[in-house]
Amino acid sequence: MMTRTRTLTVLVVSGAMLAALAAPAFALATYPPNKPDSTELINHQNVLGDVTKGLFWNGKAITFHGEAIGEVMVRGDYAWIHLNDDAYMVENIEEGAKLGGYNSGMAVWVPSALTKQIDTYGDYQHEGSIVSIAGVFNGACKQHGGDMDIHATSLRVLAAGHVVVDPVRPWKVVLAVVLASIAGLLFWFERKYRYLLRQSGRVGT
Amino acid sequence: MIVRPRLEDHLVIGKYTGKVIVGVGLLMVIPLLVSLGFGEWDTAVDFVISISACLIFGFGTQLFCRTEKDMNWSHGLVVASGAWVWATALGALPHYLSGHASSYLDTLFDVMSGYTTTGLYLLQDIDHIANGLNMWRHLLTYAGGQGIVVIALTFLFKGTSGAYKVYVGEGKDEKLLPNVVHTARAIWLVSLTWLVVGTAALTATGIWLGQMPIRAFFHAMWVFMGAWSTGGFAPQSYNTFWFHSLTYETICIVIMIAGSFNFALHWAMWTGNLKEIRRNVETISMFVTLSVTTLAATFWLAKANVYPDAMSLLRKVFYQIVSGHTTTGFSTVYAKAFVTQWGPIGLVVTTIAMAIGASACSTGGGIKGIRMGIMSKAFLQDIRRMVSPESALVSQKYHHIRDVWLDDGLVRGAMTITVAYVTIYAVATIVGVLYGFPLDQAAFEAVSAASNTGLSCGVTAPTIPALMKVTYIASMWLGRLEFMSVFALGGYLWSVVRGR
Incomplete structure (x- = not known):
């Protein structure tokens, strides 16, 4: 009886440890890279003589997912959120993520009611919820003074955010x-x- | 013959460098308190380590370098430039301990960028860094804008007659008041008053824009520090694009322009001489060059049809050009958009605005408005000489606080520093080109570093070669201290090795 319990305990603990180790990799596997990702959208051309790429993404409907970062800024019926699809989308440096370059993401203009689904915004002590949106990409938005943004029409939370502890x-x-x-x-x-x-x-x- | 410095010289330099570093350590108490307030315990420990390291250096040098001798000119220049090196090396500890940088070199880059009010950075994942570290990043740039030596003069130097030498060594030569310590305090009085008013205005706007009050306050204070010091750091990776607000941008523009003004101009207005802003050669020079660069960029981007309407076009162009011209480095476009949307002409125009830069004795960098004014006046004087009768005496004056007659010495001084700036712009550009970056992008980034601006078109990244990082660090340092004190430090080191 004792041996059985011990074996079970070892199995459960090993399983938990494996799951903990594999979680980030699994999570990453759950969220394939955006197509187009923020880097591709930022790099889209719109200068005289090279407008083909700009015409391709500007005004197009796209889906985009990333970590909700910072805060929501509600402006009446709509709100601004920022979604980062960078190396720290699932796990940040305080949690053990490797350095993966600068942050990268997109500003999203979204109906305020939809943002209520987002429970956590990323900062030093939090890893933000991973959010997927669908909407129209604007290389230089007429409504927002030429800002590069996405006007979202739908929003879905793919994963809730969590508290990050940076141990001393x-x-x-x-x-x-x-x-x-x-x-x-x-x-x-x-x-x-x-x-x-x-x-x-x-x-x- | 090069004379080897005597023991007394080393003691004077060590003593005063130690005082400045104690000041840096005391400055770190502010981010330590912020970390404690937000419960960021690991970051708080980082600051205790860093403060202790600064105090060990500062008290150690003061203990071992005990002398009654006061500073001479070369001591002052060496202390100013040397203190910046030590302040950078020790000020980088919190960055390094945070784990957000790939190497100590990267953290040195960030801290030199902060002190010199440049604004380029290599820290990674800044959207997840601690509030304490964000406070330190912005405090670096705010303190660096007034001058870290000015801080030491204000609080730690007790009326020593050598104080003026170290003050000049930091690239400032205006005496607002007869006593240099009083001048340093006057600079702080102006800066702290602006800090209170600017932070209040941005906090109120932030809350109105939908920020939580505590975030609105800290973001406002940090953005103010970035704008006033013409530093360009911002708490989020999106820079001031984060706020998506014309009102926020307008307040930032006012602060950036005010920060780029000469402290002597601020003091003149502070003491009731409001006309000075219309008459001063630097404000006139800035008005002309800012108008020309804005018009050029607007014309090009309108032709390229980048922005959907005139309002968007003007908003984007004016903000980026003011930011570049005042050497702030705030942006409301993505770094790479300078290449992909603004194109080569947009890049060149912004580069010219950054190269000219802000006013002398301000928080800004670049060639400076006063030198542009002096060179333009000298050019006009030469034309007048050519068209006047040979016997005519052609004289020219400019107005900076008082009327100053132009003489060959003044023009030569302005030309010398301008040539030095152009040289460093060229050297840093060549290094970028040798590493494979296109000329226009390499020039943009090199000028941005050497003029202490901080706008980036995407060249600066943690992955660039170490030599490029070192070149940019040296450019920022030389540009901020306006060469002479750095050359004096080089001369001092050379005389230690080769002097007799």
Whole structure:
């Protein structure tokens, strides 16, 4: 009986550990890259003599998904959200993600009512919800002063966001205590030395 | 014969450099408090480590470099440029400990960019960095804009007569008041007043735009610091494009232009001389060059049919050009859009605006309006000389706080610094081209770094070669300190090695 329980425990713990290790990779696999992704949309050409690519994406209906970042800014019936489809979409550096370059994403103009589905926006202490939208891409939006944006008509949350804990590293605490002590000692010595100079009649600056 | 510096010289330099670094350490208390306030414990520990490192350096040098000797000119120049190197090396610790940079070189790049009010960055995933680190990034640029030596002069130097030398070494030469420490305090009085008013205006706008009050406040303060110091850092990777608001952009434009003004002009207006803004050679020069570059960019982008209507066109062009001309580096377009939407002419026009830059003795960089004014006046004087009778005495003056007669010395000084800027723009461009970047993009990025602007067309990235990063760091440093004090540091190091 005891052996059985132990085997079961080992199996459950191993399974949990494997799942934890595989989760980011699995999550990434769940969200294939956007087509077009934000980099491709940003790089679309619209300069004289090279308008073909610009004509291709500008005004087209696209779907796009990414991490809801920062905050929602409600402006009446519509709101601004920002979706990042970069290397930190599923997991950020504090959670152990590898450095993967700059952030990259798209500004999305969306009916405010739809944003209520989004429970978390990404920042230092949060990984934002992963949100998929469908809408029209504007290389230079007439309604929004020439901003590059997507006007979304539908929104779906693919994964809820979560709290991120950035644990204090013990080696940093030890280093902080040691360095702060040395700094304190030097400060004391410096003051003491200056005091002694003053006492001896030499000006201590 | 090169004279080797004596022990006393090293002691003077060490002592005053230590004082400046203590100032940097004390400045880190502000982001430490922000981290504690937001419960960012790991970041708070990073700041304790960094503050301690600064204090060890500062108290250590003051303990071991004890002297009663005051600074001479070369000491002041060496202290100013050397303090910037140490302040960068130690100020980069919070960046490095955050884990958001691929190397220490990248963090040095970011901190030099901050102090020099450039605004280019290599930190990765800034949309997820701690509020404490964001506070430090923006504080760097705010402090760097007024001058880190100015901070030390304000709080740590007690009326030493050598203070003026180190103040000049940081690229400032205006004495608003007879005493240089009082001048430093006057600079802070102006800057802090603007900080309160600007932050209040942006906070109110942020709340109106839908931000939570606490985020609106911090974003407002950081954006203000980025705008006033003509630094260009912003809390989100989207820069000021994040806000999607004409009102927010308009306030930013006002702050950017105010930040690019000479502190002497600010002080003149502060003390009631409002006419100075209309008469000053720098504001006139800026008005002319800003108008010309804006018109050129508008004409080109209208022809290219990039923006859907005139309002969008003007809004985008004016914001980016003001940002470039004031050497701020805020943008409401994606970096790569300068290449893909603005095209080669748009890139060149923005590059010219950045190269000219802001006013002397301001938070901005570039060749500066006063030098453009002096060179233009000298050019006009030469034309007048040519068309006047040989016996005629042709004189020319310009107005900067008071009327100043143009002489050959002034023109030569302006030309020398201009040639130095053009040289560094060219060298940094060549390095970019040698690494395979197109000439227009390499020039845009090189001028942006050396004029301390911070606009990017996508060249600057964590993946660029280390030599390019080093070139940009050196360009930012040389550009901000206007060469002389950096050359003095080089001369000092050379004399240590080769002097007798």
